[in-house]
Amino acid sequence: MNIQFTVTGLKTGIIVPGDDITEILLKSLRDTGLTLQDGDVMVIAENAVATAEGALVTLSENTPSPKALQYADTYGMNPHLAEAVIQESDTVIGGIPGFLLCMKNGTLLPNAGIDGSNAPEGTVVCLPRDPNKSAESIRDRIHEMTGCTPIIIIADSRTHAMRLGCSGVAIGCAGTQAVVDEVGKEDLFGRELEVTKKAVADNLASAAELVMGEAGESVPAAIIQGLSLPMEEISGIPDIAAEECLFMGAALNANPAMFK
Amino acid sequence: MNIQFTVTGLKTGIIVPGDDITEILLKSLRDTGLTLQDGDVMVIAENAVATAEGALVTLSENTPSPKALQYADTYGMNPHLAEAVIQESDTVIGGIPGFLLCMKNGTLLPNAGIDGSNAPEGTVVCLPRDPNKSAESIRDRIHEMTGCTPIIIIADSRTHAMRLGCSGVAIGCAGTQAVVDEVGKEDLFGRELEVTKKAVADNLASAAELVMGEAGESVPAAIIQGLSLPMEEISGIPDIAAEECLFMGAALNANPAMFK
Numbered sequence: 001m002n003i004q005f006t007v008t009g010l011k012t013g014i015i016v017p018g019d020d021i022t023e024i025l026l027k028s029l030r031d032t033g034l035t036l037q038d039g040d041v042m043v044i045a046e047n048a049v050a051t052a053e054g055a056l057v058t059l060s061e062n063t064p065s066p067k068a069l070q071y072a073d074t075y076g077m078n079p080h081l082a083e084a085v086i087q088e089s090d091t092v093i094g095g096i097p098g099f100l101l102c103m104k105n106g107t108l109l110p111n112a113g114i115d116g117s118n119a120p121e122g123t124v125v126c127l128p129r130d131p132n133k134s135a136e137s138i139r140d141r142i143h144e145m146t147g148c149t150p151i152i153i154i155a156d157s158r159t160h161a162m163r164l165g166c167s168g169v170a171i172g173c174a175g176t177q178a179v180v181d182e183v184g185k186e187d188l189f190g191r192e193l194e195v196t197k198k199a200v201a202d203n204l205a206s207a208a209e210l211v212m213g214e215a216g217e218s219v220p221a222a223i224i225q226g227l228s229l230p231m232e233e234i235s236g237i238p239d240i241a242a243e244e245c246l247f248m249g250a251a252l253n254a255n256p257a258m259f260k
Numbered sequence: 261m262n263i264q265f266t267v268t269g270l271k272t273g274i275i276v277p278g279d280d281i282t283e284i285l286l287k288s289l290r291d292t293g294l295t296l297q298d299g300d301v302m303v304i305a306e307n308a309v310a311t312a313e314g315a316l317v318t319l320s321e322n323t324p325s326p327k328a329l330q331y332a333d334t335y336g337m338n339p340h341l342a343e344a345v346i347q348e349s350d351t352v353i354g355g356i357p358g359f360l361l362c363m364k365n366g367t368l369l370p371n372a373g374i375d376g377s378n379a380p381e382g383t384v385v386c387l388p389r390d391p392n393k394s395a396e397s398i399r400d401r402i403h404e405m406t407g408c409t410p411i412i413i414i415a416d417s418r419t420h421a422m423r424l425g426c427s428g429v430a431i432g433c434a435g436t437q438a439v440v441d442e443v444g445k446e447d448l449f450g451r452e453l454e455v456t457k458k459a460v461a462d463n464l465a466s467a468a469e470l471v472m473g474e475a476g477e478s479v480p481a482a483i484i485q486g487l488s489l490p491m492e493e494i495s496g497i498p499d500i501a502a503e504e505c506l507f508m509g510a511a512l513n514a515n516p517a518m519f520k
Contacts, residue, residue: 007266008263095510096505096506096509101507106422108422108507121449157458160507161505162366162367162368165460166455179424191377194377197424197425198417198427202425202466203467206428206467209458209463242422250353253354
């Protein structure tokens, strides 16, 4: 792996449903004067991808279920938002004021990834339907349009257990291993490493977040150049079983009913 | 904030107790040919800082308490390691095989941050005693030696709830706000952002981790240039109350006895 890389934000206009996000990002890339190379990493905000794909929900159109009304009451939420979160999530595990903690596609996340910021009035943006497929399709189209094969990361901004503030997390990945297992690698003293799995895609998402903006900056993507990550014809982000996760495993040991 | 930055790994030899880490990193920086500027971010692995500060524990020297023997039995751990973890942590919340989930200095972390990799045989490396103070003191010494004032991040590599693999997390910060509150900032449609806190220090730690090595690469630090983060005479990483944390708050609501 190289020891130096560059991260450059890609400015765009406001993305709206039906936009061709690949074309928009390639235009922005040309405007920065950068030349795309094989293996460059393009990190794109999930919000922009979801919006372009039309994953918007008009809150007033759903009818809150009894469960949604109960969550809305307990956690001080808009009942229509609670209903949308229930519909978008696989399981609701619990909540704190304003947010439900959900499982969706093997990941734990607030409000099932539904975001009210950067969505037109009265609507919310859901996560892209299939972020890995979105990543693959953007990679393939970039290859068609430029001849280069980039690595694509679809990124979200999330809080972590007992940490204040949001940092970048990958929810879709195409073109490289999202998690690299360094099993067999040795430490400084020649013994096998104890902890071997590196969440490379999450680190890429976090690096990009330093130049991307959730506020009205309109920097929904970044290009990371110089890392020389291994390029592979794969997509996806491996998940972890709740029992193997330190946080949920410990919570499960304390309260086995939590996921029931 | 600038829209482009560069991350460069800093190679060193093996760090040993008593080493002057500031001098070692400045030498490495000179060797890369880079020139330090005010506001450059130096991210340093906590393991390297702790080792230089002598925060090593020889496992055979402690006597496992009954509690340690019980944890060792339940989670298949070396009883001496379990004892060291108990001594290093504020509270042990639970565990999974091989790891205890601990609270220490307001953060949730595995084995109280004790690391067996990259420690001499028979010893483990604890976290630096006071990572914010370490960050401050390295910043001040760099200022003395070069006339430049960098931002210093002490970084660890950690797993997150329901995520496979480790990513970079800041455990010490000096010279800028670790968490930036964008309250009052507007989204693309001119409304106030819903989620406003950015864990900038965590994003910096993650970006650096892409070139730093836990394996025997001897790249214990990285320099991030070009970001133009606001320089401030502060240090520290704000924490979050368990009830306000989505993950622990939801777990607490499900099982209030968890932190007792």
